[in-house]
Amino acid sequence: MEETSNFIHDFIREDIAPGGRFAGMQVHTRFPPEPNGYLHIGHCKALCIDFGTAEKFGGICNLRMDDTNPAKEDTEFVEAIQEDIHWLGFDWDDRFFYGSDYFEQTYQYALELIEKGLAYVCELTPEQFREYRGDVNTPARSPWRDRPKEESLDLFQRMRAGEFPEGKYTLRAKIDLSSGNFNMRDPVLYRIRYIEHHRQGTKWCIFPMYDFAHPIQDAIEGVTHSLCSLEYEDHRPLYDWVVANVSVPSRPRQIEFARLGINYTVLSKRKLRKLVEEGLVSGWDDPRMPTLCGLRRRGYTARSIRNFCDRIGVAKVSSTVEFGFLEHCLREDLNDTALRAMAVLRPVKLTVTNYPEGQTETVEVENNPNDPAAGTRQVAFSRNLYVEAEDFLPEPVPKFKRLYPNGPECRLKGAYLIRCTGCVRDESGAVTEILAEYDPASRGGDPADGRKVKGATLHWVDAATGVDAEVRLYSNLFADESPDAADKDFLACLNPDSLEVLTGCKLEQMLGDAKPGADFQFLRMGYFCADSKDSAPGHPVFNRAAALKDGFKKG
Ligand code: ATP
Ligand code: MG
Secondary structure (H helix, E strand, C coil): CCCCCCCCHHHHHHHHHHCCCCCCCCEEEECCCCCCCCCCHHHHHHHHHHHHHHHCCCCCEEEECCCCCCCCHHHHHHHHHHHHHHCCCCCCCCEECCCCCCCCHHHHHHHHHHHHHCCEECCCCHHHHHHHHCCCCCCCCCCCCEEEEHHHHHHHHHHHHHCCCCCEEEEEECCCCCCHHHHEEEECEEECCCCCEEECCCCCEECCCCCHHHHHHHHCCCCCCCCCCEEHHHHHHHHHCCCCCCHCCCCCEEEECCCCCEECCCCCHHHHHHHCCCCCCCCCCCCCCCEEHHHHHCCCCHHHHHHHHHHHCCCCCEEECHHHHHHHHHHHHHHHHHHHHHEECCCEEEECCCCCCCCCCEEEEEECCHHHHEEEEEEEECCEEEEEEEEEEECCCCCCCEECCCCCEEEEEEEEEEEEEEEEEEECCCCEEEEEEEEEHHHCCCCCCCCCCCCCCCCCEEEECCCEEEEEEEEECCCCCCCCCCCCCCHHHEECEEEEEEEEEEEEEHHHHCCCCEEEEEEEEEEEEECCCCCCCCCCEEEEEEEECCCCCCC
8 A cells, every 4th residue: 555644644654653642552434424315425434544554553443323413314324324435445343333223322411511510401592592592792592500409400401301392402511601612502402203213213302413423423423533524623722622521431532634525426415315206317337426426337347436535635725626536546556457349429321342241250359458358258250340420531631540531541440440331322422331441461450561551540440249238428417517506507407418418339249248336448438337236148238448548637
């Protein structure tokens, strides 16, 4: 692994060094997704930081479903999250937890705070809450702050027992009503909610707020470093206050890093869910989605995504990364590993008029020029072929080095040299067939006499053995560069042309039974992946993962 370092690693090194806050302890992190959607590429950054940091220091990382909030959660998401993390190559061993499993302990810690005079039951209505909140110059107020702790204890226990309606009472920490940090102005720790919890059922009608529950969950699990995104920075004083004031078994340290943003996409489960629910994409795993399952279906490899996360780095300042850089990381990986294959996406017939009718032979084609160990394969060749329609012009334009009547000699990849002699048209004048002659002495694609070949090397598919396929070409889901911006209606930013479906494409024979999920480089056309859902024997479907040309410019 490449030696990486960043400010988080620096903090941790200090912490575990002799005399440090966690001297001699094993580094322990956690990844806490809320199971209300599928993981997206932003979560990958957090995953690589949480699991990757633990790995780097020989530590461990827990997986914890943050189901503290009783809002809609689903076992479908819980399972998908685990599958995605394993696919990326991370593992939590037996340390899989649910935040809601700590509800009883969290409740006990709340009682402890009341006992210590550090929390009280407040009865401000939501309107009063806003009114008494104060501002930078005015402290907040609550007439209930000095309620005797016996009374708070009694009320809080009765809140739990379900004696009061929603909104009637809250439990608040007694910290500092004049703090410049509003999170410290006696934040709410518990509220009443009559809502069924997906794991706890109706056992609870009071639920802890994230800011109270999260540090407690971290501390119970023995987490040393709670790594989270920047929006929690202002909550860190509260995090520290909680672990300092309840008798949790450890005192984890929270460190924040910048969230990942990518241009031309949205990274918010709420927005992604909307796209799914409105039927604007085919599902969470639509290959245009920035979800892990979408990227995987599109053809992204786990290694390319982890490389991407490593290389964008970890910083404290938010920045938007180009989608092109993610594609660049994929190309880099597939360029080394993907099998080369020939597929004609917009086919037109080509007849080699001087090749004997009824004859067929096989020619040898390299599987991957970048990987000598990948070897070669045999591809059928005969008189009737398909080539890419755009490789022929009835009238050449300047610099066109492909097929046109009496044009230059072109190389059919791995097979023979041909020269176009003409074409056949239908009544409307459209070209239906290209005619060419081959040089029988050029088997393998090189002239016997060493003459210079002036035309291009073209990909082709044998008509008799080739397989029909559907190919899906994708471009950005959003036409706007920053659809995630707060002032934009992201749905209005959708790109109406993000999907182009081609049917009647011609693939070389072996692609007909490509394993779903397998990646290939289609010669001259890009990187393609056999669709894991819709591809079936006899009906191959391929997704374009990335075009061949790298639009990403460094620097
Ligand atoms: P979303 O807005 O997409 O729902 P979230 O932060 O609410 O994101 P969680 O499931 O709570 O989603 O996130 C789990 C972890 O992933 C958190 O620690 C969070 O900080 C991190 N995370 C989420 N989105 C990003 C992102 N774009 N970049 C980096 N980390 C992220
Ligand atoms: Mg969240």
